Amino acid sequence: MIMLNIVLFGPPGAGKGTQAEKLLKEYQLVHLSTGDILRGELKSETKLGLEAKKFMEKGELVPDSVVIGMIEGKIDNNANAKGFIFDGFPRTTAQAEALDEMLAKKGTPITIMLAMEVEKDELVKRLLLRGKDSGRADDQDESIIENRIKVYDTETSPVKDFYAAQGKYKGIHGMGSIDEIFDRLCEAIEK
Numbered sequence: 424m425i426m427l428n429i430v431l432f433g434p435p436g437a438g439k440g441t442q443a444e445k446l447l448k449e450y451q452l453v454h455l456s457t458g459d460i461l462r463g464e465l466k467s468e469t470k471l472g473l474e475a476k477k478f479m480e481k482g483e484l485v486p487d488s489v490v491i492g493m494i495e496g497k498i499d500n501n502a503n504a505k506g507f508i509f510d511g512f513p514r515t516t517a518q519a520e521a522l523d524e525m526l527a528k529k530g531t532p533i534t535i536m537l538a539m540e541v542e543k544d545e546l547v548k549r550l551l552l553r554g555k556d557s558g559r560a561d562d563q564d565e566s567i568i569e570n571r572i573k574v575y576d577t578e579t580s581p582v583k584d585f586y587a588a589q590g591k592y593k594g595i596h597g598m599g600s601i602d603e604i605f606d607r608l609c610e611a612i613e614k
């Protein structure tokens with residue numbers, strides 16, 4: 424079976440979660456958000472959650488080994504999926520390499536990386552707005568937001584080159600209405 428495996432990429436506040444929800448309905452995909460999974464672990468106060476907490480509250484990345492192990496389990500739990508949307512993962516080149524290995528074992532590679540591009544001022548604005556009603560502590564403090572954007576620029580952004588080298592990178596203009604951005608994403612998938 425040919426699967427549609429999407430890496431939905433972009434800085435914090437780019438709209439990955441919002442667009443992932445729309446894409447999974449459109450293409451019947453399984454949504455794997457490492458941020459959501461980690462917040463779930465934190466809420467249930469699991470060992471993994473407690474370990475991740477100290478990184479998340481500072482806006483630092485949780486160690487690769489933790490995140491990679493977590494994703495592997497979720498892929499195995501969804502053996503009959505038509506495809507996956509990876510949201511907030513991979514966030515380092517090491518994670519991207521590990522994901523390629525996991526998918527190679529299943530014989531189903533990444534189809535495309537959709538990299539949403541949004542200006543920094545807009546990111547900060549969106550995150551502070553989200554922080555008001557999401558209850559996410561890391562969205563309520565401007566210095567943590569700044570750190571997450573910095574971590575994105577230094578550690579995460581190079582993941583684009585990893586997929587570009589495989590001819591899978593596609594930049595998507597991430598400003599405008601939710602539906603306009605969704606249309607751009609669908610167009611890139613269907614091309």
Ligand code: AMP
Nearest residue numbers: 457458478479483484485490511512514
């Ligand atoms: P997100 O919901 O994607 O913004 O993630 C929230 C926080 O969870 C991040 O600031 C990181 O601390 C952690 N996190 C989520 N995904 C990853 C990942 N793939 N690698 C490392 N840390 C992650």
